[in-house]
Amino acid sequence: MQRWCKLHQNETGWPLARGLHMPVSDMNRREDDEARLEECRRHFAAIVETIDDGILVLDAQSRVLYGNPTAGALLNAPVQCLQGNTLDLSLPESGSVEMDLPRPDGEPRHVLIRAHATMWDGKPARLVALLDITKRKETEDELESARQAQLRMKDEFLSRVSHELRSPLTAVYQYVTILLDGLAGEINADQRNYLGITLRNVNQLRAMIGDLLDVTRSRSGKLSVAPGEMKLAGAVRTAIETVRHEAQTKNQTLTIEVSEDLPSAFADPMRVQQIIVNLVGNAIKFTRPGGAIRVSARMCVPATGGRATLEVAVADNGCGIDPEDHERIFHHLYQVDKNIDQKRMGLGLGLHICRDLVTRLGGRIWVKSLLGHGSTFFFTLPIYDPELAVMFLVQNRLERARANGETFAVAVVVADAPADAIRPVWEALLPVLKRQAFTAAYAGQRLVVLAEEEESQTDFVRNHLRRLAKDACFTAAPDLCPSLSYSVATSSADTDTAEALLERAGAAAITECSILAKKRLIAVDDDENCLRMLHRVLTGLGVRSVRKAGGGNELFAALEEELPDLIVLDIQMPGMNGHEIIGRLKEDDRTAAIPIVVVSGYVGEHNRIEDKSLGMTIPVLSKLNITEVRRWVQYLL
Ligand code: ADP
Numbered sequence: 001m002q003r004w005c006k007l008h009q010n011e012t013g014w015p016l017a018r019g020l021h022m023p024v025s026d027m028n029r030r031e032d033d034e035a036r037l038e039e040c041r042r043h044f045a046a047i048v049e050t051i052d053d054g055i056l057v058l059d060a061q062s063r064v065l066y067g068n069p070t071a072g073a074l075l076n077a078p079v080q081c082l083q084g085n086t087l088d089l090s091l092p093e094s095g096s097v098e099m100d101l102p103r104p105d106g107e108p109r110h111v112l113i114r115a116h117a118t119m120w121d122g123k124p125a126r127l128v129a130l131l132d133i134t135k136r137k138e139t140e141d142e143l144e145s146a147r148q149a150q151l152r153m154k155d156e157f158l159s160r161v162s163h164e165l166r167s168p169l170t171a172v173y174q175y176v177t178i179l180l181d182g183l184a185g186e187i188n189a190d191q192r193n194y195l196g197i198t199l200r201n202v203n204q205l206r207a208m209i210g211d212l213l214d215v216t217r218s219r220s221g222k223l224s225v226a227p228g229e230m231k232l233a234g235a236v237r238t239a240i241e242t243v244r245h246e247a248q249t250k251n252q253t254l255t256i257e258v259s260e261d262l263p264s265a266f267a268d269p270m271r272v273q274q275i276i277v278n279l280v281g282n283a284i285k286f287t288r289p290g291g292a293i294r295v296s297a298r299m300c301v302p303a304t305g306g307r308a309t310l311e312v313a314v315a316d317n318g319c320g321i322d323p324e325d326h327e328r329i330f331h332h333l334y335q336v337d338k339n340i341d342q343k344r345m346g347l348g349l350g351l352h353i354c355r356d357l358v359t360r361l362g363g364r365i366w367v368k369s370l371l372g373h374g375s376t377f378f379f380t381l382p383i384y385d386p387e388l389a390v391m392f393l394v395q396n397r398l399e400r401a402r403a404n405g406e407t408f409a410v411a412v413v414v415a416d417a418p419a420d421a422i423r424p425v426w427e428a429l430l431p432v433l434k435r436q437a438f439t440a441a442y443a444g445q446r447l448v449v450l451a452e453e454e455e456s457q458t459d460f461v462r463n464h465l466r467r468l469a470k471d472a473c474f475t476a477a478p479d480l481c482p483s484l485s486y487s488v489a490t491s492s493a494d495t496d497t498a499e500a501l502l503e504r505a506g507a508a509a510i511t512e513c514s515i516l517a518k519k520r521l522i523a524v525d526d527d528e529n530c531l532r533m534l535h536r537v538l539t540g541l542g543v544r545s546v547r548k549a550g551g552g553n554e555l556f557a558a559l560e561e562e563l564p565d566l567i568v569l570d571i572q573m574p575g576m577n578g579h580e581i582i583g584r585l586k587e588d589d590r591t592a593a594i595p596i597v598v599v600s601g602y603v604g605e606h607n608r609i610e611d612k613s614l615g616m617t618i619p620v621l622s623k624l625n626i627t628e629v630r631r632w633v634q635y636l637l
Helices: 002-010 027-050 069-074 134-180 189-219 232-249 269-285 350-360 386-404 419-435 455-476 478-483 498-507 512-516 528-539 552-561 578-587 626-636
Strands: 054-059 064-067 095-102 108-120 123-132 228-230 253-257 265-267 292-300 309-316 365-370 374-382 409-415 439-443 446-451 484-490 520-524 545-549 566-570 596-600 608-611 616-622
Touching: 054 069, 054 108, 069 123, 108 134, 134 189, 189 350, 228 232, 232 253, 232 269, 232 292, 232 309, 265 269, 265 374, 265 386, 269 292, 269 309, 269 350, 269 374, 350 365, 350 374, 386 439, 386 446, 386 498, 409 419, 409 455, 409 498, 419 439, 419 446, 419 455, 419 478, 446 455, 455 478, 455 484, 455 626, 478 484, 478 512, 478 626, 484 498, 484 512, 520 528, 520 552, 528 545, 528 566, 528 626, 545 552, 552 578, 566 578, 566 626, 578 596, 596 626, 616 626
Parallel strands: 253 292, 520 545, 520 566, 566 596, 596 616
Antiparallel strands: 054 064, 054 123, 095 108, 108 123, 228 265, 292 309, 309 374, 365 374, 409 446, 409 484, 439 446, 608 616
């Protein structure tokens, strides 16, 4: 109370006080004035002390100089306790913030806080108003969820209706086409004309239903894009062909200026065509007969750095768009009233879908237009970059997994070898992975594979991928097999970026060398020199151990002690020969699955042995062909 009085006496900063102090010479009038002033002060203090909004005055160090009871209640502290203490809230110097302050029962209370710079006792201070907006927020949230539920119902309804409409409309389209093509008999000029009009309207209906379906798919996150390396020129040509007829009927010129030499885009060709058909369709629609439409593209390198993009422009000299509508036309169902050509009215969804698609493809769409002079719609697409393709693949799957509450595994094979050298291996692997329903992409030294597997399956995924990678290496680049490493990570609800997931996978990488370093081998040969040579070749692979056996008996004695991961076996030995040894190994369950590399001093061209446990025939290799021996051992380990 005293403070307010003081404030009035100083006449500083407090708006209500201004104008109350009137200098007078007459003492009586002065006393009257002071009495009125005192009454005003009392009224004013009563208001401030009882209003539902919290009021605080803070000094430059955020110490509380004054607080009304509501402020105390909102901050869960009696005013007397606040006074003189520093307020531990990050408030702006001036302006407003919303924050959650706890209630005494621990529940959050949503408070709008407005701060104004002011003067208090001649010093800089802040006047802070606190408004409890919890109820308002709750109502807003309820309204928003009701709105969302309504939108969902509307989308579901639209989706169903569009699906139902599509089938009969397709039948109408097909029969009209049959009639027009003369397949049901000759038609006269009038009939052709009427059927032509019918077909145009059917096509328009089909386009609208397509838009409706796309919009409902887009809202439910099901509008898919499948980007890859694509040439823009081809997509533009294909798109233009579908609308050329419309432009011709309005006598409009339609030109394309898209060079074949532009770098490839990273986009979905079908979706790019859809965007171009939409933009050119609009240009035709909103340009008078005889007008001109031009589609061009160029490469843009941002002056501020960052990735270069491809920019497509669709320009017309039609009715143009008012600047205040430049943003709104991309909104759901928005149409500029003045522009609507009653004969060819659309639904106001095309640009909304275009924006959604362009955004999903990692680009941007906007318009420049002058009312009465025409419009140019621009959109950008990323330039193809394998790294981008890999990231897109993972990010896209991540978002889908998050939306559907699923998990998936990301497996990465990295080659510690030049990108050019390993490319044939990746190229050989991709079709195999695709056949097995994996999604995969590679960039440089890295191949990324998406597998629909749970966390518990990561070892299975890694081993399977390792097997496939080794298969591909075996034919494409055997020397690079030891340079490979394999890693797997599963997505989780809190993995938000592709980078984070790939980094997690990378941290758990297992190298081919470390796998080899755990392997135990036995080489069997009766020739001491050959055995020594085989030992050297095999040890050179970096395996854990290579045991030597001079014949069948030594081998089976060694097997009693420890089972190896692979046996290199000479086929021609006195006593127990290789065939006999293989027979015994395959008969015993403990040893049947151990891979065997068969070698011989004398190898005929088609010398092969069937290994039923591996389900393949394996060649008998020449002991002299060290490269082949190493290649097979690496492959089978
Ligand atoms: P629709 O064409 O079905 O109305 P769109 O979303 O494609 O829906 O376009 C929204 C609105 O933007 C159109 O109704 C029109 O008012 C305006 N518009 C779009 N393209 C052009 C253009 N090239 N020239 C003038 N106005 C345009």
